[in-house]
Amino acid sequence: MGSRGAAADGRVVWAIDLGGTNTKVGLVAADGRIVARGVLATRHERGGDAWCDEVVSALREAAGRCGVSEDAVEAMGVGAPGPLNAKEGVLTNPMPNLPGWQGYPICAALRARTGKPVFLDNDANCAGLAEHWAGAGRGVSDLIVLTLGTGIGSGVVAGGRLLHGAGGNAGELGHISINFRGPRCACGSRGCIELYACSSAVTSRYRRKLRKAGRPLTGSAAITAEGVFAAAEAGDEAAQETYREVGERLGMAIASMVHAFNPEMVVLAGGMAGAAKLLLGPVRRVVRERTYPEHHTGLRIEASELGEMAGLLGAARLALVAGQEGAAG
Amino acid sequence: MGSRGAAADGRVVWAIDLGGTNTKVGLVAADGRIVARGVLATRHERGGDAWCDEVVSALREAAGRCGVSEDAVEAMGVGAPGPLNAKEGVLTNPMPNLPGWQGYPICAALRARTGKPVFLDNDANCAGLAEHWAGAGRGVSDLIVLTLGTGIGSGVVAGGRLLHGAGGNAGELGHISINFRGPRCACGSRGCIELYACSSAVTSRYRRKLRKAGRPLTGSAAITAEGVFAAAEAGDEAAQETYREVGERLGMAIASMVHAFNPEMVVLAGGMAGAAKLLLGPVRRVVRERTYPEHHTGLRIEASELGEMAGLLGAARLALVAGQEGAAG
Numbered sequence: 001m002g003s004r005g006a007a008a009d010g011r012v013v014w015a016i017d018l019g020g021t022n023t024k025v026g027l028v029a030a031d032g033r034i035v036a037r038g039v040l041a042t043r044h045e046r047g048g049d050a051w052c053d054e055v056v057s058a059l060r061e062a063a064g065r066c067g068v069s070e071d072a073v074e075a076m077g078v079g080a081p082g083p084l085n086a087k088e089g090v091l092t093n094p095m096p097n098l099p100g101w102q103g104y105p106i107c108a109a110l111r112a113r114t115g116k117p118v119f120l121d122n123d124a125n126c127a128g129l130a131e132h133w134a135g136a137g138r139g140v141s142d143l144i145v146l147t148l149g150t151g152i153g154s155g156v157v158a159g160g161r162l163l164h165g166a167g168g169n170a171g172e173l174g175h176i177s178i179n180f181r182g183p184r185c186a187c188g189s190r191g192c193i194e195l196y197a198c199s200s201a202v203t204s205r206y207r208r209k210l211r212k213a214g215r216p217l218t219g220s221a222a223i224t225a226e227g228v229f230a231a232a233e234a235g236d237e238a239a240q241e242t243y244r245e246v247g248e249r250l251g252m253a254i255a256s257m258v259h260a261f262n263p264e265m266v267v268l269a270g271g272m273a274g275a276a277k278l279l280l281g282p283v284r285r286v287v288r289e290r291t292y293p294e295h296h297t298g299l300r301i302e303a304s305e306l307g308e309m310a311g312l313l314g315a316a317r318l319a320l321v322a323g324q325e326g327a328a329g
Numbered sequence: 330m331g332s333r334g335a336a337a338d339g340r341v342v343w344a345i346d347l348g349g350t351n352t353k354v355g356l357v358a359a360d361g362r363i364v365a366r367g368v369l370a371t372r373h374e375r376g377g378d379a380w381c382d383e384v385v386s387a388l389r390e391a392a393g394r395c396g397v398s399e400d401a402v403e404a405m406g407v408g409a410p411g412p413l414n415a416k417e418g419v420l421t422n423p424m425p426n427l428p429g430w431q432g433y434p435i436c437a438a439l440r441a442r443t444g445k446p447v448f449l450d451n452d453a454n455c456a457g458l459a460e461h462w463a464g465a466g467r468g469v470s471d472l473i474v475l476t477l478g479t480g481i482g483s484g485v486v487a488g489g490r491l492l493h494g495a496g497g498n499a500g501e502l503g504h505i506s507i508n509f510r511g512p513r514c515a516c517g518s519r520g521c522i523e524l525y526a527c528s529s530a531v532t533s534r535y536r537r538k539l540r541k542a543g544r545p546l547t548g549s550a551a552i553t554a555e556g557v558f559a560a561a562e563a564g565d566e567a568a569q570e571t572y573r574e575v576g577e578r579l580g581m582a583i584a585s586m587v588h589a590f591n592p593e594m595v596v597l598a599g600g601m602a603g604a605a606k607l608l609l610g611p612v613r614r615v616v617r618e619r620t621y622p623e624h625h626t627g628l629r630i631e632a633s634e635l636g637e638m639a640g641l642l643g644a645a646r647l648a649l650v651a652g653q654e655g656a657a658g
Binding site: 168249263 | 412421422470471485487488490492493494495496497498499500501502503504505506507508509510516517518519578581584585586588589590591592593618619620621623624627
């Protein structure tokens with residue numbers, strides 16, 4: 001592959017998906033093709049600068065491996081855990097994923113090492129960008145992407161543009177409450193949907209059912225959301241009921257979101273999207289029951305098509321769009 | 330006033346604020362000045378065409394009175410009860426305000442009578458536009474305007490633009506649920522904030538308190554939200570408690586909205602905004618308690634400055650902006 005042959009228009013960017021455990025890095029072409037990629041252990045305890053050094057050499061190595069000269073790389077995009085300050089390129093409070101990284105100026109640090117413009121957004125917004133660009137939401141101008149995992153994040157595309165809000169923290173849809181007298185949440189509210197539909201909500205709901213039924217909790221400390229999914233697939237009724245109830249709660253929150261944003265599509269993404277098969281039925285039923293016909297007619301609720309590559313692709317898209325708009329961060 | 334002297338740049342539009350009882354009409358300059366205005370009884374029972382005839386002659390009369398030639402009027406803007414199809418200029422289902430007007434092609438009917446381009450949006454979106462243009466939210470690019478009255482409507486400005494969603498029905502924030510097991514709503518959901526914080530919620534909550542306290546319900550059928558406000562102002566503790574509780578419920582829904590949109594400002598508008606004095610305290614307290622610091626730091630929650638003129642001004646703004654963008658509906 002020639003140094004200018006990476007994409008039809010020759011544009012390539014470096015993309016980084018920074019997670020608490022692993023960091024994905026890649027070289028991505030303007031048509032959405034991942035030209036090269038790799039995964040590093042994040043090892044956050046050594047701090048941001050050491051991480052930057054390692055990431056930059058992995059990115060250089062990836063470009064070299066594909067015969068792309070460093071000069072041809074236009075920009076860098078980074079997806080990271082929020083909250084963060086995208087405009088200033090700083091991780092403000094990436095807890096609990098990256099303890100000790102509060103206030104780390106990630107964009108400046110990467111720019112100093114590469115000379116490239118660097119663009120930052122939170123990982124859920126990157127997932128939203130990716131689904132809009134190259135996933136289930138291609139061509140959809142009003143789109144909600146929910147990332148279901150240890151928490152619930154989201155990226156909202158409204159009128160074809162990612163919604164940021166006044167401080168860059170719009171789309172915290174995990175903190176839509178469905179019950180103002182419900183359990184207390186870290187955000188200060190009660191009954192946030194994150195508490196009813198994250199992965200630990202699946203396991204604790206399942207454990208309660210086992211206990212109630214007098215079934216043994218053998219190894220229950222190790223029960224995971226994936227394990228409950230596997231049990232449901234194998235015919236375990238308590239596990240099936242667990243996912244149905246979680247899907248119904250999620251549907252109730254999505255009904256509020258649908259009244260707020262009137263999207264054309266809602267995409268279930270993130271680690272728990274693998275259970276979409278069990279979640280989509282109850283989610284769709286409850287959303288249909290709990291919204292006006294003007295809001296649910298034509299609304300599609302689907303599972304992500306991009307899987308674990310969504311964050312990396314979204315980070316790339318961030319850099320490609322910003323480059324096109326001429327806004328260098 | 331000369332025919333071209335209505336505004337600095339000479340641009341004037343006709344504006345219409347169609348309500349179930351009254352219709353406000355006006356001639357508005359590009360700087361937000363209402364050059365002339367009037368009010369007609371809507372009398373919806375005679376149908377849309379008769380209403381159009383009367384409105385158009387009132388608008389012509391207003392222009393003539395100010396010495397503005399009809400040719401100088403650039404366009405018309407209409408705010409009307411939703412749901413409606415703004416793109417096609419049709420009132421789809423304006424119930425219960427305008428029974429019998431379902432499907433009425435209001436834009437085509439007005440255009441046929443005047444030859445002007447006509448722009449339509451729902452009344453809450455018009456209130457949002459007006460507050461953004463000339464009210465409490467001047468210069469604020471991320472803004473939520475809630476119209477509190479017999480129902481709760483809203484207009485959401487995100488990144489400086491009114492949010493419409495896929496079908497033009499975004500911003501139905503009255504149907505953010507705060508309680509998934511709460512009372513049934515017309516939208517199909519349960520526990521929508523509209524049920525806890527509209528004017529009839531104020532009166533029924535107050536009546537329950539009177540009954541519980543063994544106080545006489547004399548004339549209670551005629552109790553209005555304004556009456557409860559007056560009682561609260563006069564020192565009636567049950568009335569004060571009523572507004573405090575309604576404000577707290579409203580704050581709980583606004584906390585969800587703030588996580589979703591991360592606005593810089595929330596404006597309480599509509600008929601009940603007169604009680605903002607009693608509502609703002611509990612609303613602000615609950616929103617501060619129930620959102621992340623990133624979301625509530627710097628957030629302003631204020632009462633509308635425009636009062637009953639918001640709808641008319643927003644309709645004018647609709648026509649002025651559309652005219653500038655060259656998009657004629």
